Amino acid sequence: MRVYNFSAGPSTMPIEVLKQIQAEFLDYNGSGMNPMEMSHRGKVYDDIHNEAINLVKDLLFVPDDYYILLLQGGATQQFEAVPMNLLGKNNKADYVNTGHWSTNAIKTAMPHGDILEVASSKDKNFTYIPDATNFIRPDARYLHITTNNTIRGTRFTKLPKTNVPIVADMSSNILSEVFPVSDYAVIYAGAQKNIACAGVTLVIVKKELVDNDYTLPYTPLMYKWKTQADKNSLYNTCPTFNIYVMMRMLQHLKKQGGISEIYKADKEKADKLYNFIDNSKLYSNNVNPADRSLMNIVFTTGNEETDAQFVKEATAANIISIKGHKSVGGLRASLYNAMTMEGVDYLLDFMKKFELKK
Numbered sequence: 001m002r003v004y005n006f007s008a009g010p011s012t013m014p015i016e017v018l019k020q021i022q023a024e025f026l027d028y029n030g031s032g033m034n035p036m037e038m039s040h041r042g043k044v045y046d047d048i049h050n051e052a053i054n055l056v057k058d059l060l061f062v063p064d065d066y067y068i069l070l071l072q073g074g075a076t077q078q079f080e081a082v083p084m085n086l087l088g089k090n091n092k093a094d095y096v097n098t099g100h101w102s103t104n105a106i107k108t109a110m111p112h113g114d115i116l117e118v119a120s121s122k123d124k125n126f127t128y129i130p131d132a133t134n135f136i137r138p139d140a141r142y143l144h145i146t147t148n149n150t151i152r153g154t155r156f157t158k159l160p161k162t163n164v165p166i167v168a169d170m171s172s173n174i175l176s177e178v179f180p181v182s183d184y185a186v187i188y189a190g191a192q193k194n195i196a197c198a199g200v201t202l203v204i205v206k207k208e209l210v211d212n213d214y215t216l217p218y219t220p221l222m223y224k225w226k227t228q229a230d231k232n233s234l235y236n237t238c239p240t241f242n243i244y245v246m247m248r249m250l251q252h253l254k255k256q257g258g259i260s261e262i263y264k265a266d267k268e269k270a271d272k273l274y275n276f277i278d279n280s281k282l283y284s285n286n287v288n289p290a291d292r293s294l295m296n297i298v299f300t301t302g303n304e305e306t307d308a309q310f311v312k313e314a315t316a317a318n319i320i321s322i323k324g325h326k327s328v329g330g331l332r333a334s335l336y337n338a339m340t341m342e343g344v345d346y347l348l349d350f351m352k353k354f355e356l357k358k
């Protein structure tokens with residue numbers, strides 16, 4: 001039996017895609033093999049690889065002057081790769097701190113250059129998105145932001161005004177909203193939230209920035225974007241199965257009408273849950289309403305024991321991974337693209353019943 005899975009990542013996948021993968025598990029497209037069994041240099045796999053890349057281009061309207069890279073190492077590796085690839089000539093970079101993942105990105109970048117936290121929402125427990133516009137150093141090589149804060153449940157709805165190139169960790173909200181790629185110099189995202197299963201990392205980077213002259217002198221070969229960019233992300237064996245899953249996920253997304261349709265559905269799901277929370281006497285969400293995430297909805301009953309009771313009863317009702325991140329406590333429902341409205345309604349029904357008993 002399937003559960004209602006509100007995990008922040010790895011997270012639930014569309015049942016249609018899981019079934020398709022199951023159906024072709026032993027024989028992908030007449031090849032007699034699973035994509036995990038085939039050569040990454042063969043024709044069958046090559047088509048999968050290029051289809052996945054083309055779908056990213058298609059769905060996100062990626063301009064031609066950007067590379068679309070499929071890497072390993074997760075978003076966390078990019079915390080290191082970003083400064084290593086960009087700080088070779090001008091070692092200044094500015095960061096906005098909006099929670100756990102930005103804090104990690106800043107800590108990781110620190111040893112690589114003159115890293116400045118130009119804005120932070122730590123003063124209010126990361127419950128809002130600070131405006132960095134007036135604090136960005138005009139000569140910074142880049143400004144790093146985390147567009148969706150998975151743990152705190154906030155998201156950027158507008159970018160700081162700056163000519164400094166923006167680098168964005170979009171791990172938890174890529175493919176959920178339409179945005180112009182050209183507003184960014186670099187976009188990166190681990191796959192396990194909205195793209196595929198864990199094991200592949202998407203990096204979209206402006207071609208002019210991919211130059212070994214811009215890398216720090218000690219940058220390892222496998223951290224240099226150029227290494228993979230020159231080889232269409234096939235410098236070494238790529239995660240073939242994960243990229244195949246990514247291709248099937250993106251095809252599914254496209255079939256649903258692309259990102260603008262997905263956004264409508266995501267917005268409807270999130271609004272429904274926020275509306276319920278805002279009108280409830282038991283539950284509350286403390287995020288600045290204008291900065292609320294559509295993907296990760298944090299809430300609490302305001303009482304630790306009641307929150308624990310909620311998690312316990314939810315689990316018994318087949319609702320899993322509803323507990324807030326350990327650094328924050330409370331509760332969290334992650335509503336990535338694959339979470340259905342039916343799943344949200346099921347959760348709402350449970351929340352209503354739980355509230356009535358209190």
Ligand SMILES: *Cc1c(COP(=O)(O)O)cnc(C)c1O
Nearest residue numbers: 074075076101150169171172190
């Ligand atoms: C999950 C997450 C990460 C970490 O991703 P890994 O693939 O585990 O390295 C980084 N940033 C954000 C915003 C995330 O949600």
